Amino acid sequence: MLVEWFVDVEDDARIHVAALLDPTVKLERIFAFAAPQNWTDVIGILRKLRPDNKLIPDPPEDEGRDLTEVTPSKRAEELLRSFFGKKGWTSLEASIAAGIEGTG
Numbered sequence: 722m723l724v725e726w727f728v729d730v731e732d733d734a735r736i737h738v739a740a741l742l743d744p745t746v747k748l749e750r751i752f753a754f755a756a757p758q759n760w761t762d763v764i765g766i767l768r769k770l771r772p773d774n775k776l777i778p779d780p781p782e783d784e785g786r787d788l789t790e791v792t793p794s795k796r797a798e799e800l801l802r803s804f805f806g807k808k809g810w811t812s813l814e815a816s817i818a819a820g821i822e823g824t825g
Contacts, residue, residue: 726787727758729811732801739800751800752793755810759784766814770821 736753740746761780768777801807 725758726754726756726791727813727816728753728755729816732807732811735805735807736797736800739804742804743800746800749796750793751797752791753797754791754794756813757787757789758813759786762813763817766817767821769814770818 732755733753736751740751759781761784764777764780767774771777798809801810
């Protein structure tokens with residue numbers, strides 16, 4: 722099972738804007754990685770947010786987790802903080818909650 726990293730779409734957009742506007746950003750890649758996630762995480766959050774929804778599947782068995790630390794993402798965090806006053810990334814749970822808002 723593929724293990725991936727997550728970033729909220731609004732945080733990603735903020736990083737793009739900050740990188741365009743910040744004169745200190747020159748010829749560099751900005752890594753927007755909030756946290757590693759897998760389907761077990763997503764399914765757990767969906768079940769927490771929609772406990773009555775019986776259509777949410779069971780998570781995969783023995784799913785892996787990426788333990789890599791993406792240190793270049795610190796630059797992106799600095800931009801979030803300096804341009805938007807955010808103390809950190811939007812969590813996976815907050816992102817999923819916003820994405821399913823109004824869906825019942």
